[in-house]
Amino acid sequence: MTGRTGMAVTARGIGLLVAAVVLLGVGGRFAYPELTLLGAAAGVAVGYAALVAAWRPRLTVIRTASPDRVGRGEPATMELTVRNTGRLRAVxxxxxxxCDDRWVPVPLLRLRPGRDTAVRYDVPTVRRGVVRVGPLRVTRRDPLGLVASARPYGGSVPIWVHPRIHPLNAVPTGAGRSLDGRTDAVPHGSITFDSLREYVIGDELRRVHWRTSARVGELMVRENVDTSLPRIVVLLDNRAAAHPYGGGPSESFEACCEAAASIITAAHRADLPAILLLVAEDSVPATTGSGTTVGAVRGWAGLRARRRPAEHADAAPDGGASPAGPLDRLAAAELVAGDGDLQATVTRLRRDRLGDTLVFLTGPGGRGDLGHVGALRGAYPSVVVGVVGAADPTPPGAAGLVVIDAADGAAFAAEWDRVRRW
Structure with a gap:
């Protein structure tokens, strides 16, 4: 019954049912009461087994992931607590x-009423992605093994396996600098109105937008941004055509995810806003710092209050399953079949002007599209291109862009720190 739920008759039960039908038929046809009695007994045994397997134990399942967001290769554990909430009998x-694509045995031996048992096991984190853990599948069999029923208990919990992060010493600050020569970080901004969000405890009342609050029936607060604060836009090429591979995971795409995670983390540690965009099928940018959307700003405010580590700073405030920030989006990012619409993405970037430094990360198959990215030099003072996973370097003169060639994520970090002109 692996991987299946519901009630099913085992091979032994099917054999006994066939024997019961044969015995009842032969006993009735030839007037053998002994055979009829044996056939009836076999049928009663199968019926009793079905009743035993149909009994549903009352169990409460609590699972805790520690932690629920990890880097690739870092340890993560799942603690499962099963409690027997029934009052009549032990089970x-x-x-x-x-756990992802495997099943972990959970012993439930003589679980008495009102008691619980706990099991802890390691969650595999060797691959980037979202590891789904749960639900718990409980299988009940009768003593003779004729009927088995499997039922799910509890829900599932995602564990976000982020790309491996390589430390970067240099962070491009674009053209937005303070007059005294350093980069200022203004948590809530002070110059330009950006968006409205719901009021949270601790907000200043002078920032409440009373007209909107009266219209919607709840307090709404103005969010401002400092337009002089440098912004970094990371555009990740997730088109399958840009990352050719032969049947397995694309190493160039995994390396691009590591490069994007490294840039996002370095920007966060430098208190610089950063935006992550995907070329294919991306409608809502994931942001850190002074976000461009109400949801992003509200989520980031909650993160700062929780004081999470920088490398996992985009965790969802409610621990939900939806991607909460750039690192979660990178964990869930997948290659999209087809070439995607890079031209539409470039047009949107030129129109919206989301920042002053654009970093385009692509694979060997994306070199032919560098001309489209080069057209953004008028909208973004600094445009950097990372070609990851290519066997040979990019030919010189690629649309006048700063091009970083690297074999993997670690090599990209090393080449990134060698760049002297952004």
Whole structure:
């Protein structure tokens, strides 16, 4: 019954049912009461087994991921607590917890009423992605093994496996600098109106927008941004055509994800706003710092209050399953079949002007599209292109762009720190 839920008759039960039908038929046809009695007994045994397997134990499942967001290769554990909330009898059950594509056995032996048992096991984090853990599958069998029923208990919890982060010493600050020669970080901004968000405890009342608050029926607060604060836009090329591979995971795409995560983390540590965009099928940018959307700003405010580590600073405030920030989006990012519409993305970037430094990360198959990215030099003072996973360097004179060639994420970090002109 691996991977399946519901009630099913085992091979032994099917054999006994066939024997019952044959015995009842032969006993009735030839007037053998002994065979009829054996056939009836076999049928009663299968019926009793179905009743036993149909009984549903009352269990409460609590699972805790520690931590729920990790870097690739970092340890993560899942603690599962199963409590018998029934009042009548102890239970002996076979239980398995789903962890990605494997099943972890959970022993439930003599679980008495009102008692619980806890199991802890390691979650595999060797691959970037979202590891779904749960639900718990409890299998109940009768003593003769004729009927088995499997039912799910509890929900599932995602564990976000972020790309491996390589430390970067240099962070481009574009053209937005303060008059005294340094970069200022203004948490809430002070110059230009950006958006409205719901009031949270601690906000200044002078920032409440009373007209909108009266219209919607709840307090709304103005969010301002400092337009002189440098902004970094990371554009990740997730088109399958840009990352050719032969049947397995694309190493160039994984390396691009590591490069994007490294840039985002370095920008966060330097208190610079950063935006992550995907070329294919991306409608809502993931942001850090002074976000461009109400949801992004509200989420970032909650993160700063929780004081999470910088490399996991985009965790969802409510621990939900939806991507909350750039690192979560990178964990869930996948290659999209087809060439994607890079021209539409470039047009939107030129129109919106989301920042002053654009970093375009692509694979060997994306070199032919560098001309489209080069057209953004008028809208973005600094445009940097990272070609990751290519066997040979990019030919010189690629639309006049700063091009970084690297074999993998670690090599990209090393080449990134060698750049002297942004």
């Amino acid at each position: 002996n059950l076979l239980a398995e917890d789903r």
